Amino acid sequence: MKKKGFLIVLSGPSGVGKGAISKQLRERDNNLWYSVSATTRKPRQGEVNGVDYYFLSEDEFLKKVHNGDFIEWACFCNNYYGTPKTKVLEMLERNVDVILEIDIQGAKKVKENFKEAIFIFILPPSREEWRHRILKRGTENDKERELRLETGEIELKELKNYDYAIINDLLINAVRQVEIIVEVEKLRVFRYLEDDENEWKFND
Amino acid sequence: MKKKGFLIVLSGPSGVGKGAISKQLRERDNNLWYSVSATTRKPRQGEVNGVDYYFLSEDEFLKKVHNGDFIEWACFCNNYYGTPKTKVLEMLERNVDVILEIDIQGAKKVKENFKEAIFIFILPPSREEWRHRILKRGTENDKERELRLETGEIELKELKNYDYAIINDLLINAVRQVEIIVEVEKLRVFRYLEDDENEWKFND
Numbered sequence: 001m002k003k004k005g006f007l008i009v010l011s012g013p014s015g016v017g018k019g020a021i022s023k024q025l026r027e028r029d030n031n032l033w034y035s036v037s038a039t040t041r042k043p044r045q046g047e048v049n050g051v052d053y054y055f056l057s058e059d060e061f062l063k064k065v066h067n068g069d070f071i072e073w074a075c076f077c078n079n080y081y082g083t084p085k086t087k088v089l090e091m092l093e094r095n096v097d098v099i100l101e102i103d104i105q106g107a108k109k110v111k112e113n114f115k116e117a118i119f120i121f122i123l124p125p126s127r128e129e130w131r132h133r134i135l136k137r138g139t140e141n142d143k144e145r146e147l148r149l150e151t152g153e154i155e156l157k158e159l160k161n162y163d164y165a166i167i168n169d170l171l172i173n174a175v176r177q178v179e180i181i182v183e184v185e186k187l188r189v190f191r192y193l194e195d196d197e198n199e200w201k202f203n204d
Numbered sequence: 205m206k207k208k209g210f211l212i213v214l215s216g217p218s219g220v221g222k223g224a225i226s227k228q229l230r231e232r233d234n235n236l237w238y239s240v241s242a243t244t245r246k247p248r249q250g251e252v253n254g255v256d257y258y259f260l261s262e263d264e265f266l267k268k269v270h271n272g273d274f275i276e277w278a279c280f281c282n283n284y285y286g287t288p289k290t291k292v293l294e295m296l297e298r299n300v301d302v303i304l305e306i307d308i309q310g311a312k313k314v315k316e317n318f319k320e321a322i323f324i325f326i327l328p329p330s331r332e333e334w335r336h337r338i339l340k341r342g343t344e345n346d347k348e349r350e351l352r353l354e355t356g357e358i359e360l361k362e363l364k365n366y367d368y369a370i371i372n373d374l375l376i377n378a379v380r381q382v383e384i385i386v387e388v389e390k391l392r393v394f395r396y397l398e399d400d401e402n403e404w405k406f407n408d
Contacts, residue, residue, distance in 0.1 A: 162393050
C-alpha cells in the first residue's frame with residue numbers, strides 16, 4: 001500500500017485563534033504543508049501573493065470554480081475565497097500532510113469529499129476570553145461583535161462532527177497539540193495494514 | 205459529566221518488548237498508573253513480587269478467579285496470568301489513566317468489558333530482530349521459544365482489532381508514542397461533550 005498524506009482541517013468560530021495556530025505551524029519544522037487559499041479580495045499592506053493568499057481577479061477565480069479547481073470555495077463580504085485543489089492533491093500523493101485553515105462551512109464541504117481527513121475544532125478557553133479577543137481585534141463595532149459571537153455560538157454546535165477539540169488557551173500548547181494529533185494519527189492501525197489482506201507484513 | 209480515566213492496553217506477541225516499554229512508562233513522570241499483573245509463573249532473575257508481578261500459587265490464583273477478582277485472566281504457555289480488578293477500577297474512577305501490559309488473549313477479554321479502552325499493539329521492527337530478542341532473553345528453553353514464536357505469528361493477525369500500532373525499534377521512541385497517544389486521546393471530541401446534549405459547555 002502506497003502511503004499517502006492526509007488533510008488536517010483546522011476550523012472553529014471567528015476569534016478562537018485558528019489563524020495564529022496555523023501561522024505558528026507554518027513556521028515550525030514539522031513536515032506539514034500549509035495550503036494557501038485563493039481570494040479575490042485586494043492584498044492588505046504587507047501581504048504577499050502566494051504566501052498569504054493567491055490574489056486573483058474575479059474572472060480568474062470564477063473560471064477556476066467552473067473548472068472544478070477548488071476543494072471548497074465560498075463568497076464572504078463580496079469577496080471569494082477558495083482552497084486550490086491541484087497542489088493539495090499532489091502533496092497528499094507525495095505522503096505530505098496538508099493543513100487547511102478554514103471556516104466551519106468550508107470544513108463541512110471538505111468532509112463530504114475527504115473521508116480520511118482529520119477535523120480539529122479550535123475552542124476559546126472561555127466565553128469571556130473569546131469576547132475579549134474579538135474586542136481586542138478592534139475591527140468591529142459592538143453590534144457586529146455581538147453578531148459574530150452569536151454566529152460563533154451556533155457554530156459551536158458543529159463540534160460534535162469533529163474528531164478532535166483543542167482549547168486555545170496557551171498558543172504554543174495548541175500548536176503542539178495539532179502536531180501530536182498528526183503524529184498519533186499515523187500510528188492508527190488501519191494505516192499499517194495492507195489493503196486486501198488486513199495483515200501486517202514484515203519487510204524481512 | 206464526571207471525568208474518568210481510561211485503560212490503555214499494551215499488547216503484542218511475546219518478545220516484542222512490551223515489558224520494556226511498560227517499565228519505562230512506569231519510571232517516567234507521566235500521570236499514568238501501571239497495573240501489576242498476577243501470575244503463577246516462577247519469578248525470573250531480579251523480578252520483585254508486587255513490582256513486576258504478584259507471584260501467586262496456582263491455588264491462590266484460581267481462588268481469585270473464582271471470586272471474580274480479575275478483569276481478565278488467561279493461561280499462556282502453561283502459566284496463569286491475570287489483571288487484578290479492584291485497584292484498576294478505583295484509579296479509573298479517580299480520573300487516572302491505567303496502563304495494562306497484557307498478552308493478546310487477555311486484551312481480547314478486556315475489550316469485551318471496557319469499550320472505551322485504547323488498544324495498542326506493539327510490533328517488532330523485523331522478524332529477524334524479533335527472533336533475536338527472544339533468543340537473547342534466554343529465559344526459555346528451545347521448545348518454549350519455538351512455541352512463543354509460532355504463537356506470535358498467529359497473534360499478529362489480531363492487529364486489525366487494535367486502535368494503534370507501535371513499531372518498537374528504538375525503545376525511547378516507542379515509550380514517547382504511548383504517551384502522546386494518551387495525550388491525543390484526551391483531545392477526542394466525545395470526551396469534551398456532555399452526555400445528554402452533545403454540546404460544548406463553557407465554565408463561565
